[in-house]
Amino acid sequence: MFFNSIDFAVFLPLVFAAYWLIPRQRVAWQNAWLLLASMVFYGWWDWRFLGLILLSTGIDFVIGQQLSVAKAPGKRKALLSLSLISYLGILGFFKYCNFFIDNFVSAFSLLGQELHVTGLAIVLPVGISFYTFQTLSYTIDVYRGKLAPTRDPLAFAAFVSFFPQLVAGPIERATHLLPQFFAQRKFEMQAAIMGLRQILWGLFKKMVIADNCATFVDPIFENPGGHPGSSLAIGAVLFAFQIYGDFSGYSDIAIGTARLFGFRLKQNFAYPYFSRDIAEFWRRWHISLSTWFRDYLYIPLGGSRGGRGQQIRNVFLIFLVSGFWHGANWTFLIWGALHACFFLPQLLLGSNRKHLGVVAIDRCWPSVIEALQMLGTFLLTSLAWIFFRARSLSEASAYFQDLFSVSLFASPSLRGKHTDLPFLGAFILLMLLMEWLGRSDRFALEQLNNWSQPVWRWSFYVLLALMIFIFGENAKQFNYFKF
Numbered sequence: 001m002f003f004n005s006i007d008f009a010v011f012l013p014l015v016f017a018a019y020w021l022i023p024r025q026r027v028a029w030q031n032a033w034l035l036l037a038s039m040v041f042y043g044w045w046d047w048r049f050l051g052l053i054l055l056s057t058g059i060d061f062v063i064g065q066q067l068s069v070a071k072a073p074g075k076r077k078a079l080l081s082l083s084l085i086s087y088l089g090i091l092g093f094f095k096y097c098n099f100f101i102d103n104f105v106s107a108f109s110l111l112g113q114e115l116h117v118t119g120l121a122i123v124l125p126v127g128i129s130f131y132t133f134q135t136l137s138y139t140i141d142v143y144r145g146k147l148a149p150t151r152d153p154l155a156f157a158a159f160v161s162f163f164p165q166l167v168a169g170p171i172e173r174a175t176h177l178l179p180q181f182f183a184q185r186k187f188e189m190q191a192a193i194m195g196l197r198q199i200l201w202g203l204f205k206k207m208v209i210a211d212n213c214a215t216f217v218d219p220i221f222e223n224p225g226g227h228p229g230s231s232l233a234i235g236a237v238l239f240a241f242q243i244y245g246d247f248s249g250y251s252d253i254a255i256g257t258a259r260l261f262g263f264r265l266k267q268n269f270a271y272p273y274f275s276r277d278i279a280e281f282w283r284r285w286h287i288s289l290s291t292w293f294r295d296y297l298y299i300p301l302g303g304s305r306g307g308r309g310q311q312i313r314n315v316f317l318i319f320l321v322s323g324f325w326h327g328a329n330w331t332f333l334i335w336g337a338l339h340a341c342f343f344l345p346q347l348l349l350g351s352n353r354k355h356l357g358v359v360a361i362d363r364c365w366p367s368v369i370e371a372l373q374m375l376g377t378f379l380l381t382s383l384a385w386i387f388f389r390a391r392s393l394s395e396a397s398a399y400f401q402d403l404f405s406v407s408l409f410a411s412p413s414l415r416g417k418h419t420d421l422p423f424l425g426a427f428i429l430l431m432l433l434m435e436w437l438g439r440s441d442r443f444a445l446e447q448l449n450n451w452s453q454p455v456w457r458w459s460f461y462v463l464l465a466l467m468i469f470i471f472g473e474n475a476k477q478f479n480y481f482k483f
Helices: 006-021 027-068 073-110 128-144 155-163 174-181 189-222 228-259 280-284 287-298 310-325 330-349 368-389 395-402 422-436 452-470
Strands: none
Touching: 006 174, 006 228, 027 128, 027 155, 128 155, 128 174, 128 287, 155 174, 155 280, 155 452, 189 228, 189 395, 189 422, 189 452, 228 368, 228 395, 228 422, 280 287, 280 330, 280 368, 287 310, 330 368, 330 395, 368 395, 422 452
16 A cells, blocks of 8 residues: 555545544554554555564564573574574565575576576565564664563554554664553644644655656666766756655655654654765665664674774675665665765765754855755765666666766756656755755754744645645655565
């Protein structure tokens, strides 16, 4: 079930109404209803994979119980290893099995040995990369003693399968989200209004920005040789906005939906295209994943401590793993390696934590230097996104060759499915303006109440809704469902 579908537009109000009819003292009943709703939500896509979520839930619940009574370090490590092997094994089978088979065959072909092995017909379960990491964090935190294992299987199952963030995050930590399933939730009108506002903004970014960018981007990446370099440059920039609008839009809808039910999810995007360097970009892009890798992989490996060799190893490892998490393709590994190359000089020079605050704080506009820094960071990330979007290394290579050719200075000719390029440019500028004005907040429209006249505020809501209705592509899949 997609957030931008008619199905969800019917599903959400029904679940919401029934949820708040349950007395707030009946927390277990509310959790049971959320669990049932989450199973319907996920099963709408393919009911056969409900068993996989329940299996994952059962494994970590039992292991958490065992960790609570196990005292011997050896036994505790064995239980943690069992969780890691189980989850990474499931993820590896569904997501990476064919990748390794194909590369195994290719390696023998290079040696002159032809192996007649074909890949398996494996369907990748939606959201498996997200809920796998969420449940792994539970086991690891219980093992580290940061969290007491829950004895309530219902609350734990509702936590794992919580439908707003089940299929594309944010990847919530058990230390933050799980306790909320034990607390009484009281309906608060202001929280609900804020949630609806964030949902509206997320739908705008997804359906007006991302989906319309896709109508330009898809033909360009499907046939880069048929377009001049100027069109390829525009395609790369538009994909940067497409992937941002798509994924941050999903996160906004997820966080806003959770607010409707009295839950607080963590911010997943903090205006990354206003970053002044790559280190700041990664503190602001897909925050739940980057902090997951930082806490559970980078820091245990030594982080930025140790000698130069260890620092370089850890940086490349964390970015390569991040790239591979996104997909079983060499293009994602190159994308991760590029970001490692962008980030490493900052780490070695000690400037990776130079920009920790909001850009141009207490000022209306950035300085010239800040504007150039943001533009440079955006261009670097846009070039790296080409590898992320390309289907193969040869396709990415051809894209770059045609991009940096004489045709870069030719006149582009592009037309989208629903709108012309100038209209799309205006929509993107509107998004950037609103996000710039709200860059100190958790999402762009959070402080919309500060608009002095309600008529202007409601007019803006209507404008966004009209743009979604007129220019939106209904029920177009979110990009990150593939990961």
